[in-house]
Structure formats: C-alpha cells, structure tokens
Amino acid sequence: KNEVEQSPQNLTAQEGEFITINCSYSVGISALHWLQQHPGGGIVSLFMLSSGKKKHGRLIATINIQEKHSSLHITASHPRDSAVYICAVRLRVEAAGNKLTFGGGTRVLVKP
Amino acid sequence: DGGITQSPKYLFRKEGQNVTLSCEQNLNHDAMYWYRQDPGQGLRLIYYSQIVNDFQKGDIAEGYSVSREKKESFPLTVTSAQKNPTAFYLCASSIAGRGYEQYFGPGTRLTVT
Numbered sequence: 001k002n003e004v005e006q007s008p009q010n011l012t013a014q015e016g017e018f019i020t021i022n023c024s025y026s027v028g029i030s031a032l033h034w035l036q037q038h039p040g041g042g043i044v045s046l047f048m049l050s051s052g053k054k055k056h057g058r059l060i061a062t063i064n065i066q067e068k069h070s071s072l073h074i075t076a077s078h079p080r081d082s083a084v085y086i087c088a089v090r091l092r093v094e095a096a097g098n099k100l101t102f103g104g105g106t107r108v109l110v111k112p
Numbered sequence: 113d114g115g116i117t118q119s120p121k122y123l124f125r126k127e128g129q130n131v132t133l134s135c136e137q138n139l140n141h142d143a144m145y146w147y148r149q150d151p152g153q154g155l156r157l158i159y160y161s162q163i164v165n166d167f168q169k170g171d172i173a174e175g176y177s178v179s180r181e182k183k184e185s186f187p188l189t190v191t192s193a194q195k196n197p198t199a200f201y202l203c204a205s206s207i208a209g210r211g212y213e214q215y216f217g218p219g220t221r222l223t224v225t
Binding site: 030041045048081088103 | 128143145152153154155156157160164170174199202206208209210211213215217218219220
C-alpha cells in the first residue's frame, strides 16, 4: 500500500462545477503539498500545509492531521484548471530532511 | 527571472548508451533533487544533494549517477545499467533544510529504444 493515496484517479467536470480531490496518508508528516502538473509536464506548487486551511483564488486546501487526510477544492472550475493534481508529504522523521513522498496524482478534465 | 531549466525537453537514445540530463538553477538554492515519473505512478526520488560536492541516493538510484560540482548545476546520467530508462525526469531545488518548498523544472522526457 502506498504511503500517499489520492482519489479519484480521474475526474471530469463541467465548467463551473465544484471539484474536490482527496489525499490520505499513512505516515506522520510535518507538511503536505499540493502541486499542479500541466499537460506539458511542468509542476507548480499550489499549497504547503501543516494545519488548517489555505485559500488562493478559486483553490482551497484543507488538512486534518488527526485523520491524516487533506482535500483540494476548486470552486467555479474552468477548462484551464485541467491538469494533474499531485499530493506530496514531507515525513516528520528528521532524517528525511526535505524529501517528499508523492501520491499518484488526480487527472482533472474540465469541459466547457 | 529566477528558475530551473532542464534541457532538452525531449531526448531520444539507443539502448546501451549513457545519456546525461541537464538541470540548472539560478535560485541560489543549496538543495537539488532528481525525480522520475512513470505513467500512473507518483514521482520517485532518484538522487538528491543538500550541498555542493555531496549527494545521496534516493529510492530508485540504481542505474543512475549524479554530480554536484557547482551550486547551480546537478546533472543526471542515465546509464546503460538502468533497465527501464524511458520516463519523464524532473529536477527540483529548494533551500536546504526542512520546511522549504521545492521548485520544479519543466522536465525532460527520455525515450530509449
């Protein structure tokens, strides 16, 4: 079983719909990242969370440390939101340094 | 503009040949990382370096080698010993130490036939 699991693997939405992507992890972490990978392959960091909730534009990320779960929400989705969204965690163990463990990604397609 | 560059974007090689992927950053970051991405799988760490002239193996280092002679550069060599070299390779950098965000390059797609 992977240490970081994302669901769903694929998601198709109509423009304007509210989208939720989930990330569950099985290890102790010091931080969780949400990343966006566009079709060309480049990756952009969206959020880094260690507790609570963060919002940037139409994107909202939440984390529940006790339940080892995080969600990424996209409000009023748009075709330009079509991308792969990746959850990654930094282990709490000091020896892990700044290394990240990645989920398999959620491919999101927003249709006009 | 500060950032990470990887070149080329697409690379084709014949089986049995070594190939070196370039990664350069001008963010003044001490730490650099190489990841491999296969379809349907999460990124996996190949090698990382926290400081010049030092690097450590990641989770899948077999068949790869790196060097870190300059702070700005962290080239990755895919050797003929790597059994399945065809993949998308991503380089990243960050401030050294825990708690810092990693910045990713655009990636190189390597195809070996």
